[in-house]
Amino acid sequence: MLSDIPSETPPENLAALAEDHYFAANPPPKDLANHVALAREFIDYHAAAGRRLVLVTSGGTTVPLEKQTVRFIDNFSAGTRGATSAEYFLEAGYAVVFLHRQFSLLPFSRHYSHATDCFLDFLREGPNGSVVARDEDAARMLHVLRKYRDARDRNMLLLLPFVSISDYLHELRNVAQLMRPLGPQGLLYLAAAVSDFFVPPDRMSEHKIQSTNAVDAFKKNNGSSSRPANEEEETFDNFDSSPTVPRSKSLIIDLDPVPKFLKNLVEGWSPQGMIVSFKLETDPAILVHKARYSLDRYQHHLVIGNLLSTRKWEVVFVSPGNPDRWIRVPFRKNGGGLADTEKEEPVDPKSLPEGEPEVEIESLIIPAVQGLHSKYIQTMETKGQA
Numbered sequence: 001m002l003s004d005i006p007s008e009t010p011p012e013n014l015a016a017l018a019e020d021h022y023f024a025a026n027p028p029p030k031d032l033a034n035h036v037a038l039a040r041e042f043i044d045y046h047a048a049a050g051r052r053l054v055l056v057t058s059g060g061t062t063v064p065l066e067k068q069t070v071r072f073i074d075n076f077s078a079g080t081r082g083a084t085s086a087e088y089f090l091e092a093g094y095a096v097v098f099l100h101r102q103f104s105l106l107p108f109s110r111h112y113s114h115a116t117d118c119f120l121d122f123l124r125e126g127p128n129g130s131v132v133a134r135d136e137d138a139a140r141m142l143h144v145l146r147k148y149r150d151a152r153d154r155n156m157l158l159l160l161p162f163v164s165i166s167d168y169l170h171e172l173r174n175v176a177q178l179m180r181p182l183g184p185q186g187l188l189y190l191a192a193a194v195s196d197f198f199v200p201p202d203r204m205s206e207h208k209i210q211s212t213n214a215v216d217a218f219k220k221n222n223g224s225s226s227r228p229a230n231e232e233e234e235t236f237d238n239f240d241s242s243p244t245v246p247r248s249k250s251l252i253i254d255l256d257p258v259p260k261f262l263k264n265l266v267e268g269w270s271p272q273g274m275i276v277s278f279k280l281e282t283d284p285a286i287l288v289h290k291a292r293y294s295l296d297r298y299q300h301h302l303v304i305g306n307l308l309s310t311r312k313w314e315v316v317f318v319s320p321g322n323p324d325r326w327i328r329v330p331f332r333k334n335g336g337g338l339a340d341t342e343k344e345e346p347v348d349p350k351s352l353p354e355g356e357p358e359v360e361i362e363s364l365i366i367p368a369v370q371g372l373h374s375k376y377i378q379t380m381e382t383k384g385q386a
């Protein structure tokens with residue numbers, strides 16, 4: 001636990017100690033060794049080719065409430081930002097390690113997997129018992145299929161899944177460390193929605209948390225299923241038409257803060273790579289301030305700010321020494337004239353048209369990130385650090 005760290009620890013040692021404590025206390029995912037082997041091979045292959053490589057993190061981390069997990073806390077992210085960005089990075093020539101929440105959106109298949117239509121709706125019966133794409137979908141599907149095949153055949157995309165917050169952090173640390181040989185050619189693009197709170201293992205129940213006290217009586221009777229000794233220990237549930245005692249237990253969850261490892265990432269895990277983090281807020285008034293604060297605190301290279309309600313329409317780039325830069329999909333205000341895409345403050349969500357934007361904002365974000373990455377590589381080369 002972080003509270004175990006002695007109070008007299010010098011501030012410069014705190015991040016390393018918090019890291020040691022966290023990773024010792026929270027077990028790695030069972031596939032970690034396998035994922036590390038895959039990532040090492042993939043990264044070394046692209047490092048040898050002198051290619052740029054990006055680690056894209058995507059989707060939400062879960063917070064398990066039990067060790068044998070039945071229940072967990074989750075968040076809203078489906079992984080749209082990450083999966084879409086990965087496609088545009090591939091288009092820009094990057095090799096991509098896609099560290100994603102299991103079963104969240106994936107590059108290429110995202111166009112069909114979580115669509116409102118079932119993927120079978122894109123197909124029809126063809127001649128001689130074959131199955132083919134529907135005529136109206138065929139051209140687009142062929143386009144996506146070609147890009148997918150190209151990425152796969154040229155070994156440009158590695159998919160690594162995670163589920164919980166501790167899986168994610170173990171995977172992130174390992175992959176970031178493996179990226180060191182890439183130097184500044186490595187880019188970390190942290191779009192996953194990362195939990196801020198968790199249940200530490202020493203306070204986590206091994207088994208499913210019980211919602212009634214039925215088992216307490218059972219245990220007291222040394223595992224005998226006979227009637228509880230004390231009548232008050234009997235359990236009544238909501239379906240009991242005339243409960244004689246109030247319904248079972250409420251559940252109070254006490255969560256600890258998840259340590260922020262961005263500092264460790266910047267200073268230790270991947271000191272030469274360019275690091276891009278996202279900042280998510282819901283209150284437009286604090287977005288830029290929080291993004292700037294994160295940049296000052298962790299001293300990385302770019303924070304991309306976005307608001308939950310407008311994240312598909314606009315983002316703001318906050319980077320050291322540069323004015324804030326808003327990137328916005330062109331749109332017509334609710335049936336009115338074209339909106340001002342240069343405006344240097346958040347749009348009013350009420351002015352946005354219904355539905356999805358016609359342009360994917362990642363098609364604007366990735367070239368802008370790529371430009372900053374080129375400048376970063378140049379600067380590092382000038383400093384003799386490439």
Ligand code: PMT
Nearest residue numbers: 077078079080081190191193194258260261277278279280
């Ligand atoms: O999947 P979509 O629906 O497309 O949504 C995309 C998105 C909104 C999730 C994405 O664009 C985004 O903003 N991702 C970051 C969400 C997030 O975790 O924001 P935050 O403000 O809580 O954290 C800021 C940064 O700190 C993140 O880069 C995160 O990697 C890092 N962090 C967060 C928590 C934590 N315990 N440790 C961290 O290092």
